[in-house]
Amino acid sequence: MDTQYQTTLETLERLRAESISAGGDRQKDIQHGKGKLTARERLHLLLDTDSFEEFDVLKVGRGGSLGKEKNYLGDGVITGHGSIDGREVFVFSQDFTVIGGSLGEAHAQKICKVMDLAVKVRAPIIGLNDSGGARIQEGVDALAAYGEIFRRNVSASGVVPQISCIMGPCAGGAVYSPSITDFVFMVEDSSYMFVTGPSVVKTVTHQDITSEELGGARVHARQSGVAHFTVPNDVLALREVRRLISYLPSNNQHRAPLLDLSDPHNRTDPALDYLVPENPTQTYDMKVLIFSILDGAEFMEVHAGFARNILCGFGRLGGQTVGLVANQPAVLAGVLDSDASFKAGRFVRFCDAFNIPLITLVDVPGFMPGPDQEHGGIIRHGAKLLYAFTEATVPRISVIVRKAYGGAYLVMNSKHIHCDVNYAWPTAEIAVLGSKGAAEVIHRKEIAAAENPEAMLNQKMEDYRKTFANPFLAAERGYIDDVIFPRDTRPHLIRTLQMLDSKRAEGPKRKHGNIPL
Ligand code: HXC
Numbered sequence: 001m002d003t004q005y006q007t008t009l010e011t012l013e014r015l016r017a018e019s020i021s022a023g024g025d026r027q028k029d030i031q032h033g034k035g036k037l038t039a040r041e042r043l044h045l046l047l048d049t050d051s052f053e054e055f056d057v058l059k060v061g062r063g064g065s066l067g068k069e070k071n072y073l074g075d076g077v078i079t080g081h082g083s084i085d086g087r088e089v090f091v092f093s094q095d096f097t098v099i100g101g102s103l104g105e106a107h108a109q110k111i112c113k114v115m116d117l118a119v120k121v122r123a124p125i126i127g128l129n130d131s132g133g134a135r136i137q138e139g140v141d142a143l144a145a146y147g148e149i150f151r152r153n154v155s156a157s158g159v160v161p162q163i164s165c166i167m168g169p170c171a172g173g174a175v176y177s178p179s180i181t182d183f184v185f186m187v188e189d190s191s192y193m194f195v196t197g198p199s200v201v202k203t204v205t206h207q208d209i210t211s212e213e214l215g216g217a218r219v220h221a222r223q224s225g226v227a228h229f230t231v232p233n234d235v236l237a238l239r240e241v242r243r244l245i246s247y248l249p250s251n252n253q254h255r256a257p258l259l260d261l262s263d264p265h266n267r268t269d270p271a272l273d274y275l276v277p278e279n280p281t282q283t284y285d286m287k288v289l290i291f292s293i294l295d296g297a298e299f300m301e302v303h304a305g306f307a308r309n310i311l312c313g314f315g316r317l318g319g320q321t322v323g324l325v326a327n328q329p330a331v332l333a334g335v336l337d338s339d340a341s342f343k344a345g346r347f348v349r350f351c352d353a354f355n356i357p358l359i360t361l362v363d364v365p366g367f368m369p370g371p372d373q374e375h376g377g378i379i380r381h382g383a384k385l386l387y388a389f390t391e392a393t394v395p396r397i398s399v400i401v402r403k404a405y406g407g408a409y410l411v412m413n414s415k416h417i418h419c420d421v422n423y424a425w426p427t428a429e430i431a432v433l434g435s436k437g438a439a440e441v442i443h444r445k446e447i448a449a450a451e452n453p454e455a456m457l458n459q460k461m462e463d464y465r466k467t468f469a470n471p472f473l474a475a476e477r478g479y480i481d482d483v484i485f486p487r488d489t490r491p492h493l494i495r496t497l498q499m500l501d502s503k504r505a506e507g508p509k510r511k512h513g514n515i516p517l
Contacts, residue, residue, distance in 0.1 A: 362401060428483070
C-alpha cells in the first residue's frame, strides 16, 4: 500500500478516536458522578442498535473570537441520524464533557446541518440538551449561532416533529430553542431550565433559591407547563422519547404508523354504563374511560402534572394514533381554567398539524370563575382552545359523558365549531348553566317569596334538570349525532374513525390566522 495513503488512514483513525473521547476520562467520570450518561451513551440508548451515522466528527471551532482557545474535535456536540423502530430520525446530543457542552459557532453549525437535513427528508429532530449555554469565549458569534437554531426551529415547526430532551443545564436565551419545539422532556434532579439563574435572582430580588427550585423538572412539569414529560433518569427519558416517536408521523404529509395491538375493534365494556355517578356533584376518574376505550389500555399522557383538570395524550384506536382531550372531573370538577386552555390548545394544534385525529371526552361544568382567572386572562387563554379546535381540520369526534355547560360546551369540540361526529351518553347534560345557577337566575323572585326558599330552590333545580339536563334536546336539534350506550363507546369511535379516514377540509386561503397567543 502507498505509504502516504497508509499515513492518511492512520491519521483518520487517530482523529476519529480523538473526537470520540474529546472530553477525556476525567470529565466522563464527573458526568457519571452526577448520575448522567455521556452524550454518546445517550444516543446509543435512543437509537436502534448500530443505526447511528455520525456527521462532522472532525469539525472544529475557530478557537474563540480571538482565535486563542483550545479546539476540540466535534466541538462539544454529536450530530447525525439513526432510526427508532426502523424510522429515520435526526439527532444532536450536546457533550457536557467538552467545554461544558457550550454552544459556539461550529457546534451550532453542526446542529443546523442536521436540522436542515431533517426538514429536507421530512424526518423528526430530537435534541439531547446538556449545555452551559452560549460559549462565553465566542462572544457575539455564539449568540448569532443560537439565532440560526431558533430560525430553523420555527421553520421546521409543523413540518416535522421536534422533540427536546433536557438532560443537564439549559439556561439563558438557550431555553428558547427547546421551548419552540413540540415536546420537552426533563430529567428529574439533573436538569434545569431558566432564563436567569439563581445568582441573578439573588442580585435582583435578594431571594435565595436553588437551581432545582427555580427551574427543575418538577417545577416545569407542575407549575410553568414548560415540560411535557418528566422522567427519573436518562435511561427512562430516552425510552420515553422512543415511545413518543412511535405515536407520531415522520412529518406533516405522512400519517402516524399503524400498530395493531390485537385489541378487538368491537370490544365493549359494560362497566362503563355505571361510570358516571348518579349524584351530579360526585366526581369520578375520566382515566377509567380513557383506558377502557384505547387499544391495549395504552395511553401516553402529555403534561400529566400540569393543569390536571384536563387530560391530553396519545393512544390508539383500531391501530391508529389518536390525540385525546378529556375533562377530568376528579380534579377541580374538570373546569376549564387558563392553564387547561393553554395545555389543550397547544396539544390540539400539534395533532392538527400532524394529521392525528382528535377525540374529546367531555364533562365540563364551565370556565373557572373568580378574579384570579379573570385578571390572569382566562378570556384570552380560553380563546386559544376555542380557536385551536375550530381551526382543526383533522377527523374530530366528541363524546359528551356528563356535563357540557355554557361556553365550555361550545369550546370542547362541539358540532357548532365543526366537530365531525358528536356522541352523547344518556348521562349527558347539555345546558346553558348548571341547575343551581340556572334556577337561581330564572326563578329568583319566586324563590325569594317562597315560605321555604331552600325547598323551592331544590324543586326548581329538579324541574330544570328534568327539562335540560339530558342529551335529548340537543339530539332533537341534530347537535348530537347519536346518544350511545356507554359500553359501546370504543366500537363507535373506531367505526367513525374509519369513516372519517378520507376526510378533506380546507379553510380559506390566508398567510396565517391570528390565534390569541
Ligand atoms: C464556556 C463553559 C460554559 C460557557 C460551562 N463552561 N459553561 N465554557 N462557555 N457558557 C465550561 C466551564 O468553564 C468548565 O470548564 C466546564 O465547562 C464545565 O463547567 P463547570 O462549571 O465545571 O460545571 P458545573 O459545576 O456542572 O456547572 C455547570 C454550569 C456552569 C452551571 C452550566 O458551568 C455555568 O454557570 N456556566 C455558565 C452558564 C452561562 O452563564 N451561560 C450563558 C447563558 S446565556 P473547565 O475547563 O473548567 O472544565 C446564554 C445565551 C443564549 O446561553 C443566547 C440565546 C439568544
